[in-house]
Amino acid sequence: MTPRKSLGDLLAETPQMIVDLAKAEVRHLKEELSEKAKGVGVGGALLAAAGVVAIFLFSWLLYAGYQGLNEAFAPWLSALIVSAVLLVILAILALVGIQLIKKNKDFGDLQAVDSIKDDVNMVRGLGHAADGTDPLDDLPTAARTTGASGATRVEGDVR
Numbered sequence: 001m002t003p004r005k006s007l008g009d010l011l012a013e014t015p016q017m018i019v020d021l022a023k024a025e026v027r028h029l030k031e032e033l034s035e036k037a038k039g040v041g042v043g044g045a046l047l048a049a050a051g052v053v054a055i056f057l058f059s060w061l062l063y064a065g066y067q068g069l070n071e072a073f074a075p076w077l078s079a080l081i082v083s084a085v086l087l088v089i090l091a092i093l094a095l096v097g098i099q100l101i102k103k104n105k106d107f108g109d110l111q112a113v114d115s116i117k118d119d120v121n122m123v124r125g126l127g128h129a130a131d132g133t134d135p136l137d138d139l140p141t142a143a144r145t146t147g148a149s150g151a152t153r154v155e156g157d158v159r
Contacts (some may be wrong), residue, residue, distance in 0.1 A: 021119060029112035039104030046097030050090050090148040 005013075060083040067076030 007008055014102065018123075025112060025116045028115065029110065032110045032112050036104045036107055036110075039100055043100030046093050046100065050093035052092045054095060055107060057083055057090055060086060064091070067126065102155045 027116045060079055064079035064083055067079055
């Protein structure tokens, strides 16, 4: 059995534990923000690539129109086929880029911010969830079981 610490030792360790917790929360927030920013950056790069392809598409369409006026079939028809291929590439790049930006644009649902709010509420004495919800609501529902008393339990829960 490990020796128990005295109340004085525990109180002396508390400030350092609070500092460590704050540093860990800030580190977690930085990681989440950098992940979101990376997704927005990749989406923006794909949209920029789509813009470059759009410039090529426009030049091929101009070339196709020019060849269509000068020739009967072969040169301008081949230019239109190349333009169609460029249009498909443009559409794919633009759709993927827009999807990545939409997926990563919301910075309001960061887990680190919720965790910091919970920590502040604990320090203020408001408990885990100051909004009145059960702290066990944060756990995945698959791990929950119903005990003999009908109360909801989570594996490892001692109540």
